[in-house]
Amino acid sequence: MDNLLTINNLRTSFFTHVGEVKAVRGVSLHLGKGEALGIVGESGSGKSITMMSLMRLLEENGKILEGQVLFEGKDLTKLGEKEMQKIRGNDIGMIFQDPMTSLNPVYTIGAQLIEPLIKHKNMSKKDAFNTAVKMLQLVGIPGAEKRMKQYPHEFSGGMRQRAMIAMAIVCNPKLIIADEPTTALDVTIQAQILELMKDLKDKLNTSIILITHDLGVVADMCARINVMYGGMVVESGSTRDIFYNPKHPYTWGLLKSVPNPKNISKERLKPIDGQPPDLLKPPAGCPFTDRCEYAMKICKSNLPPMFDINDEHKAACWLNHSLALSLDTKVEEVVFNE
Numbered sequence: 001m002d003n004l005l006t007i008n009n010l011r012t013s014f015f016t017h018v019g020e021v022k023a024v025r026g027v028s029l030h031l032g033k034g035e036a037l038g039i040v041g042e043s044g045s046g047k048s049i050t051m052m053s054l055m056r057l058l059e060e061n062g063k064i065l066e067g068q069v070l071f072e073g074k075d076l077t078k079l080g081e082k083e084m085q086k087i088r089g090n091d092i093g094m095i096f097q098d099p100m101t102s103l104n105p106v107y108t109i110g111a112q113l114i115e116p117l118i119k120h121k122n123m124s125k126k127d128a129f130n131t132a133v134k135m136l137q138l139v140g141i142p143g144a145e146k147r148m149k150q151y152p153h154e155f156s157g158g159m160r161q162r163a164m165i166a167m168a169i170v171c172n173p174k175l176i177i178a179d180e181p182t183t184a185l186d187v188t189i190q191a192q193i194l195e196l197m198k199d200l201k202d203k204l205n206t207s208i209i210l211i212t213h214d215l216g217v218v219a220d221m222c223a224r225i226n227v228m229y230g231g232m233v234v235e236s237g238s239t240r241d242i243f244y245n246p247k248h249p250y251t252w253g254l255l256k257s258v259p260n261p262k263n264i265s266k267e268r269l270k271p272i273d274g275q276p277p278d279l280l281k282p283p284a285g286c287p288f289t290d291r292c293e294y295a296m297k298i299c300k301s302n303l304p305p306m307f308d309i310n311d312e313h314k315a316a317c318w319l320n321h322s323l324a325l326s327l328d329t330k331v332e333e334v335v336f337n338e
């Protein structure tokens with residue numbers, strides 16, 4: 001499968017009055033054409049900031065310090081704002097956690113949907129208008145034609161969310177990044193939106209990055225999953241491998257709430273005991289050490305590399321080192337902590 005997106009060793013920090021917040025600490029990931037990748041991980045693990053870095057939409061105190069973001073072979077970290085604007089909306093559509101991030105309060109919803117169609121797709125005003133109305137209908141906004149003339153503040157929260165989704169997909173992007181796209185929506189609309197994204201993937205070969213806390217949604221939509229923790233990808237693999245053969249204790253923790261893998265669709269990620277690492281002073285070793293039942297001496301001092309489990313399954317945990325005890329041994333019976 002051809003890669004549409006490859007991120008290599010991305011590092012992003014925020015410079016604040018209390019110091020440097022190392023939000024993204026060497027993230028690498030890849031996404032094929034027409035592929036759907038799920039990103040899971042607890043709050044603060046760097047999921048959104050990785051995507052905001054990719055889109056070059058960081059707040060002013062945020063900076064990409066290192067790494068490449070190759071989109072169709074072009075490094076987005078090197079592009080000027082003008083070129084980035086062309087890519088945003090046209091090639092990459094993003095659905096944010098907070099709809100107001102992408103809706104402009106001073107323009108009507110209609111104007112905001114029509115503009116990119118005229119600008120990027122060379123549509124006539126009339127065609128753009130009709131396409132925009134169709135989009136609003138598609139995302140379940142009743143009275144779409146009337147709604148075109150309204151401003152974002154005249155929309156309810158759920159309606160704004162849907163308008164934002166319409167905006168993200170109106171130009172038929174090659175990649176849709178959906179960051180917790182459905183949390184604010186009721187279940188029926190959620191299902192419709194996910195169905196819509198699946199449709200785009202199947203019919204137009206649109207690639208999707210889906211950030212969610214909902215394991216059922218990931219299992220249903222994504223062929224591969226990246227698990228993030230402490231600003232890093234700690235495990236990546238096929239959805240099957242992540243659910244049925246996870247190789248990182250953090251992933252075990254995420255999944256332990258699933259008593260029976262057959263019930264995945266009804267489960268959401270549950271919190272794990274303990275605190276995430278302090279990103280102002282991230283630990284030298286594995287960021288999960290302090291919360292890990294199986295931590296060994298080396299975990300505290302040395303950051304584990306991504307160990308290959310199979311061709312597409314990798315995990316950043318020392319337990320996968322050939323010298324560590326085999327995971328087939330009952331880990332509970334072995335005292336790792338000294």
Ligand SMILES: Nc1ncnc2c1ncn2[C@@H]1O[C@H](COP(=O)(O)OP(=O)(O)OP(=O)(O)O)[C@@H](O)[C@H]1O
Pocket residue numbers: 014016021023041042043044045046047048049050059061062097279
């Ligand atoms: N403007 C900022 N200044 C300083 N730190 C920031 C800023 N924006 C984000 N961060 C920090 O970056 C880290 C990563 O945040 P991010 O929003 O990517 O988390 P997330 O994985 O998306 O979490 P959630 O599931 O809650 O959305 C967090 O520790 C957050 O506090």
Ligand SMILES: [Mg+2]
Pocket residue numbers: 047048049097179
């Ligand atoms: Mg987020």
